[in-house]
Amino acid sequence: MSQESVVPGELGDPAAYAADVPEPGAVTIVVPTFNESANIRELLHQITESVPSRLPCEVVFVDDSTDDTPEVIQKAAQDCPFPVTVLHREEPVGGLGGAVVEGMKAAGSDWIVVMDGDCQHPPSLVPELVATGERANAGLVVASRYIKGGSRAGLAGSYRVAVSRAATWLTKSLFPRKLHGISDPMSGFFAIRRSAVTAEILQPLGYKILLELAVRSRPRAVTEVPFVFQDRFAGESKSTAQEGLRFLRHLAGLRTASPLARMIVFGLIGLTGFVPNLAGLWALTEAGMHYLPAEILANQLGVVWNFLLIEKVLFRERRRFRHWADRTVRFALLANADLVLRIPLIALLVGTFGMAALPATALALVITFVLRFAGTEALVYLPRRSRT
Ligand SMILES: Nc1nc2c(ncn2[C@@H]2O[C@H](COP(=O)(O)OP(=O)(O)OP(=O)(O)O)[C@@H](O)[C@H]2O)c(=O)[nH]1
Numbered sequence: 001m002s003q004e005s006v007v008p009g010e011l012g013d014p015a016a017y018a019a020d021v022p023e024p025g026a027v028t029i030v031v032p033t034f035n036e037s038a039n040i041r042e043l044l045h046q047i048t049e050s051v052p053s054r055l056p057c058e059v060v061f062v063d064d065s066t067d068d069t070p071e072v073i074q075k076a077a078q079d080c081p082f083p084v085t086v087l088h089r090e091e092p093v094g095g096l097g098g099a100v101v102e103g104m105k106a107a108g109s110d111w112i113v114v115m116d117g118d119c120q121h122p123p124s125l126v127p128e129l130v131a132t133g134e135r136a137n138a139g140l141v142v143a144s145r146y147i148k149g150g151s152r153a154g155l156a157g158s159y160r161v162a163v164s165r166a167a168t169w170l171t172k173s174l175f176p177r178k179l180h181g182i183s184d185p186m187s188g189f190f191a192i193r194r195s196a197v198t199a200e201i202l203q204p205l206g207y208k209i210l211l212e213l214a215v216r217s218r219p220r221a222v223t224e225v226p227f228v229f230q231d232r233f234a235g236e237s238k239s240t241a242q243e244g245l246r247f248l249r250h251l252a253g254l255r256t257a258s259p260l261a262r263m264i265v266f267g268l269i270g271l272t273g274f275v276p277n278l279a280g281l282w283a284l285t286e287a288g289m290h291y292l293p294a295e296i297l298a299n300q301l302g303v304v305w306n307f308l309l310i311e312k313v314l315f316r317e318r319r320r321f322r323h324w325a326d327r328t329v330r331f332a333l334l335a336n337a338d339l340v341l342r343i344p345l346i347a348l349l350v351g352t353f354g355m356a357a358l359p360a361t362a363l364a365l366v367i368t369f370v371l372r373f374a375g376t377e378a379l380v381y382l383p384r385r386s387r388t
């Protein structure tokens, strides 16, 4: 990563003053950029116009561009009355989320404001975000499109509006408690107190940084300020279907951070496995196979289905601990052991403990399910212990 500090203004180079006590109310504006060269001048101009001289400010661009954005920033920065830093990353680790984290690490002020580089987030709001945070003694101030006075006017087309609305609804439904009081958890425009940026936040993280912040280490007090999401000033959107998938994976990762949540998702995935299982059974018996071997084969279809979903959704990040063939064999053995164990367990519960067949079966289902979940976590997706 290369770092260019362009204008030595009041705050100076972040690396040099990071250890100093920051001035009260000073703000570092972190701007992630990917090929935004046509927007830089306008953005810096708008920041210059909107941030009053009594609010000491610096701008840190974290840039993953393949175009000339870093050079454009350096040139435009020469006309700015505040320091501007470009952190250009040759390797864009963590994409947009990783870029924001890099910017936060470099920030030296009391307040950090994160905003897009395409002028969709009005810089005129920066002083208000900080002032609101100071007034409310808040750790996090979210600029929201979804409270009175805000709007998403700049979202191009009804398709984007619908996607944004659905994503917000899904996110809020998945985290009703943690996102209470945050109407726009997907906003890329927010102010956070430097003291609220914990080491946990600075871990490699998912895609939407505000969501991560709110869910993983929500600051003590959170407040919101409305804003009108503007049209992109120039250049192209980086939101693609692939970004949408990244977002869904991010949600899944956050939602399954606790063992109980993982077990519930494991169970839900197991339930969906009935569909290929029954469909396979139907196809095989229709083709003339005896129902017993058909049961065994169809069950394997369900196992494959569950395995694929679990790999993609639940343990995506933990696949790296074992080779895929190793994981497949272990998963299949555990899934089939479940079936083989269940009958003797039911016999034990009925014969030795005198239970009726129905509750014994229900209890055996629960026991083997929990064992299978624990076994899958421990034997397939935990890091191997080193032999030393
Ligand atoms: N450093 C870095 N910045 C990124 C990356 N992807 C997007 N950005 C920046 O993040 C900000 C938001 O991206 P946009 O493409 O504007 O996303 P959007 O606002 O949802 O989409 P539009 O409404 O079409 O503009 C912009 O400043 C981008 O340049 C990335 O991988 N690395």
Ligand SMILES: [Mg+2]
Binding pocket: 116, 118, 120, 232, 237
């Ligand atoms: Mg944008």
